[in-house]
Amino acid sequence: MGSYTITMFKYFALISFLTISLNSIGRTIVVAPGKSSVLKNTILQAADGDTLLVQKGIYKEQDILVAKKLVIIGQGFPTIDGDHKGQLIVVTRDSVTISGLQLQNTGRSSMTDMAAIRLQNVQFARVVNNRLVNNTYGVYLQNSHYCLVYNNTISADAKDELNSGNGIHAWKSTHLLIQSNKIKGHRDGIYFEFVTDSRILYNTSDKNIRYGLHFMFSHQDVYTHNTFADNGSGVAVMYSKKVEMYNNTFRHNWGDASYAILLKEITDSKIEHNLFAKNTVGIYMEGTSRIDVRHNEFVENGWAMRVQASCDNNTFEKNNFLSNSFDVATNGTMMLNIFNNNYWDKYDGYDLDKNKIGDVPYYPVSMYSVVTERIPGAMILYRSFLTDVMDQVEKLMPSVVPDQLKDNNPMMKSWKLR
Amino acid sequence: MKYVTVDLLRNKVVLVYAVVLAALSFSVLSIDSNSSKGLLSLLNITLLFVPLISVLFSTIYFFNSIEFIELLLAQPVKRTKVLLAEYAGLSISLSLAYLLGIGVPVLIMAPNIAALTLLVSGLLLTMVFSAIALLIFVLFKDKTKGIGAAIVSALFFTLLFDGLLLMFIYSFGDYPIDKPILGMVALNPVDLARILMLLQLDVAVLMGYSGALFKKFLGTGFGSIYAIVCMLLWIVLPLLWSVRVFRRKDL
Numbered sequence: 001m002g003s004y005t006i007t008m009f010k011y012f013a014l015i016s017f018l019t020i021s022l023n024s025i026g027r028t029i030v031v032a033p034g035k036s037s038v039l040k041n042t043i044l045q046a047a048d049g050d051t052l053l054v055q056k057g058i059y060k061e062q063d064i065l066v067a068k069k070l071v072i073i074g075q076g077f078p079t080i081d082g083d084h085k086g087q088l089i090v091v092t093r094d095s096v097t098i099s100g101l102q103l104q105n106t107g108r109s110s111m112t113d114m115a116a117i118r119l120q121n122v123q124f125a126r127v128v129n130n131r132l133v134n135n136t137y138g139v140y141l142q143n144s145h146y147c148l149v150y151n152n153t154i155s156a157d158a159k160d161e162l163n164s165g166n167g168i169h170a171w172k173s174t175h176l177l178i179q180s181n182k183i184k185g186h187r188d189g190i191y192f193e194f195v196t197d198s199r200i201l202y203n204t205s206d207k208n209i210r211y212g213l214h215f216m217f218s219h220q221d222v223y224t225h226n227t228f229a230d231n232g233s234g235v236a237v238m239y240s241k242k243v244e245m246y247n248n249t250f251r252h253n254w255g256d257a258s259y260a261i262l263l264k265e266i267t268d269s270k271i272e273h274n275l276f277a278k279n280t281v282g283i284y285m286e287g288t289s290r291i292d293v294r295h296n297e298f299v300e301n302g303w304a305m306r307v308q309a310s311c312d313n314n315t316f317e318k319n320n321f322l323s324n325s326f327d328v329a330t331n332g333t334m335m336l337n338i339f340n341n342n343y344w345d346k347y348d349g350y351d352l353d354k355n356k357i358g359d360v361p362y363y364p365v366s367m368y369s370v371v372t373e374r375i376p377g378a379m380i381l382y383r384s385f386l387t388d389v390m391d392q393v394e395k396l397m398p399s400v401v402p403d404q405l406k407d408n409n410p411m412m413k414s415w416k417l418r
Numbered sequence: 419m420k421y422v423t424v425d426l427l428r429n430k431v432v433l434v435y436a437v438v439l440a441a442l443s444f445s446v447l448s449i450d451s452n453s454s455k456g457l458l459s460l461l462n463i464t465l466l467f468v469p470l471i472s473v474l475f476s477t478i479y480f481f482n483s484i485e486f487i488e489l490l491l492a493q494p495v496k497r498t499k500v501l502l503a504e505y506a507g508l509s510i511s512l513s514l515a516y517l518l519g520i521g522v523p524v525l526i527m528a529p530n531i532a533a534l535t536l537l538v539s540g541l542l543l544t545m546v547f548s549a550i551a552l553l554i555f556v557l558f559k560d561k562t563k564g565i566g567a568a569i570v571s572a573l574f575f576t577l578l579f580d581g582l583l584l585m586f587i588y589s590f591g592d593y594p595i596d597k598p599i600l601g602m603v604a605l606n607p608v609d610l611a612r613i614l615m616l617l618q619l620d621v622a623v624l625m626g627y628s629g630a631l632f633k634k635f636l637g638t639g640f641g642s643i644y645a646i647v648c649m650l651l652w653i654v655l656p657l658l659w660s661v662r663v664f665r666r667k668d669l
Contacts, residue, residue, distance in 0.1 A: 302620065323455065325620040375588065375591040377587050377591065377595055377596065377599055378587050378588075378591075380583075380599055380600075380613070381580055381584055381587070381609075382616060383458070383462075383612060383615070383616060383619075384608075384609065385576055385580070386580040386581055386584065387580075387584075
């Protein structure tokens, strides 16, 4: 993964070098606010390779079509205001750079997805250092490849799912790099559909009303070092293969249908070194196979994991489970997954041979989690003396919990993961 | 009231109670680096022992001080005043013992909102069960019967009630029973104290249930307020009742 990122960086360095060298050929045009449609007219007069220096001010224009290889640079964050009508910038040509602009107030429509910046069938586009405020969609990548979306601040004030759009929306694209963006208050923070071989790094996506990251039919993607917090339903990854998730932080995703990560029909993926803190459900898995969940830390979640019986051949190794209300819940008795060498803070076994591995297996599904699974109302009695007694009795004579779901080698001390 | 408090503070049982609680909480909190786990153990101790000890000790104390009360009543003092002074002195001293025993260690070793909630619920429980003890004292003439009633009521609230509630939930699980459950929980001060704590420690999991009422109840501050108000009622109502009975009682 690391080497891949470096090659990607080289790639973009190369692109920037190329654009810079193109600049030296093209002219530099200074655009100042004042006349109506000044941006559109300037672009009409510009030629491939020109640089537009947009001066500070307010430009009330919509549907600015960029069909030339231009570099558009804002100085002191000039504002392009769509007045709640139409889209702002539509790019239909390769190698366009847009940076330093404040783009705000796109229209809202049920016919087209109104975006602040729409990249349409292009390659090597760069959207860097922009501020996107109160748009339906922020950056919309449509059938685009080798594009960079870097260091943008994207915020909106979405109220409901129907009338809102996504912060960064990518569809049928490949080789994207989405890095260091801050996304807040959209429907989905980042939305990927049919996007392959892409990287999502160091982004912060919070307070979105649906998912922080929404991922469908997108294979061979990597996301690392992102933070997803306070989203309506956390992060959803569905119908994808070979997804890799490293070093992400999932925090405080609360609600009855809220998961830090929802995995549905995912295969051959890796989830490593992530932190799951204070979520209703840490990882929810349904129909997944061959996923490695290693070195993650689950702290103060309602359920650290819900592994449905439809999952098979997943490996859960060397994770820390600390202060979760329930460690693992499941909906059946069958369990085709492997739990090994995890640290469970509720484990009360012993270690006679001092090899730092507990001598008796740990059963992560507690009896009361089975009970509340069947009768949610019984939750009101959780942690009462009576239910503690029931849990202890179940430990001595297991009859309710799925006996195949166990960690044969639970650790005595927690792993040092952070 | 002053005399009762001072007398009780000199009482060895209260002192031992405080020391035992302190020893328990220090050991529980220092065993594990994970403070929320320690708090949970303390919660269990609070829920199990505080009701039992408060109600038993208070009942015995009231019955033992019956001569003192009679003496006071020979003076031109109102009956209500005497009774309430007895109650206040007792609950203050037991609360102080609880604060010393659990409060000090907890605030030193794990000062957070959950710990404060634990203290509040423990204190409320102490007051509730001394009020119940007072009621038992005025209702029963015989000391043995009174102590029996105290033990039964403590066991009922800590164990039996939950069992009955669980049976109820099990048998009517298919029906919308959110509201009845919340209503029934209010009938048990121990459950109310536990829910106060639950709202601090396990909100994440409680939010996982889709019942709209639960969500409103648990997701907002409403749940905590409801629990505290119900517990205050649990103090006030037994007190009012015992004052009523005591006024007419033939001593």
